Amino acid sequence: MTLKVYINGTLYNKEDAKVSVYDHGFLYGDGVFEGMRSYAGSVFRMKEHLDRLWESAERIQLEIPMTKEQMSDAVTATLAANEIEDGYIRLVISRGEGNLGLDPNKCPTPNIVIITDFITLYPDEFYQNGLEIVTAKTIRNHPGALDPRIKSLNYLNNILAKIEGLAAGCVETLMLNYKGEVAECTGDNIFIVNNGKLLTPPVEAGVLEGITRGAVMELAAADGVDVVESTMTLEEVYSAEEVFLTGSAAEIVPVIKVDGNQIGNGAPGVLTRRIADLYTQLRTS
16 A cells, blocks of 8 residues: 655655655755654644644744644544554644745745654664663754754754764764753653652753653653653763653663663663553553
8 A cells, every 4th residue: 555645735645745845844954843653543642742843833933824623633634544553643844835045934835744654763672672872972952042842854963963873883872962961862852760760851951842751751750750850961871770762753762871881780670661561551541
């Protein structure tokens, strides 16, 4: 079956799904996006994803030409057209077609693209045994230059850090902010466990406010775990009892080494496993 892609209200076969090369999303990364998961045909936390999408668009003064309800219906219809129950949704709002200049006012109509497909971010062995990550020399964008809450189409900052990690033989890379504090990984938020507490960097550290991050914080708190948003040093990560990453595509993946430093006993921790189980129950409920 050929996958269908939604573009501005019409479903196209994957090979026929095209936008103009003059689209400022293509030319300049001018636009916003969301990555969502569907389980058993239901999109996980769609409301939260759409709220964040609209907030990102507002921050770059991009008006989305449909309501959240219409967008929700379009996502659901695209999943159904592709007969996807458990899959991944990429929702893209670009500035639209303009000229070769930067002026967003020359782009009268945003483009809306919905892709539904399947994704395997990491192999099963990483979820079972944990993965190794390294810290990039590339720092996270300064929040005064680009608000980390904007999930924009320009991911070059993350990609440069990703290239560093791949060169070191790692599939994910940790990024620091301009202060030298731990921020997040190239595609995932980070959590550590110390003295029974679950800690994660605050948004102010240069962090995208992840939807899965928020779900994990809620689940842990409801399970009686002390959850703290706190600035974090690399040394605190190295000495943590447990480390794990979260993201819509990644879900929850344990980390067993950071920059060659073994985390805990070198295996996924008890709380990491507990949170992963709770998350599985939540997304399948």
